[in-house]
Amino acid sequence: MTPIPRSDLPQGTLDLLILKVIALGPVHGYAIARRLEEVSRGVVQVPEGSLYPALHRLENRGLLAADWKETETGRDAKFYRLTRKGRKHLEGEAASWQRLIDAVGLILAMAEGGGG
Amino acid sequence: MTPIPRSDLPQGTLDLLILKVIALGPVHGYAIARRLEEVSRGVVQVPEGSLYPALHRLENRGLLAADWKETETGRDAKFYRLTRKGRKHLEGEAASWQRLIDAVGLILAMAEGGGG
DNA sequence: GCCCTATACCTTGCACTTCTAGGGGTCCTT
């Protein structure tokens, strides 16, 4: 069976997922990727070349803030947390996502006769 | 009330929607855009600058084939239909989409304590 | 000391898609 290949997230989706994980509590980049893989049961796989640039983008836009702290394993890592703006943004993105998948659902459910 | 702004489809989604509409029967580009807007209740809005390049890409990849025919209104238009390969591809894309939104759903449903 | 693995962060440059902003042309109504 397929070991579940890379998911190739549609553009824009990655931000939503990252923001959501961070919303649950301060966490560093490496752990974000692990968490996404774990919770999505391997469907969502985030290469570091996608993850870190995304984190920096979100930080530059003022949606995230970061502090260096020590991890459980004794190493230094950059822990991200949501700013107020980031939390607002997450809410909006989540709503947009829901609206989108509803719309796509309608389209995919179209049948030969089905109009509206 | 929101006049429902443009949806800004995540990358890759447009192909899926286009393929789905065409799967229901031969249809020309302009009508595809109308249909997507209509069925999605205005959430999905496809600018022509996105639509036509997408159609050409899909055609070049052998997923679509096209013929010029006359529309009901008496004008010439390029009617697209799915090739066998295109139909296969649509099935795969639809399955991927489902897998993706399930995975994203799991992630968005995560709570403070929730792991997997 | 040296190598290897796992953890943890980072950057550069490319490929790709979408959108903006335009360009055609036909048919019908005003």
Added chain:
DNA sequence: AAGGACCCCTAGAAGTGCAAGGTATAGGGC
């Protein structure tokens, strides 16, 4: 003639994800 709806197309800008590569610490084995 003017304007709108229909119908096709392209070039360039902008944004995002990916592959590939680099840095550094900690621990185990030799």
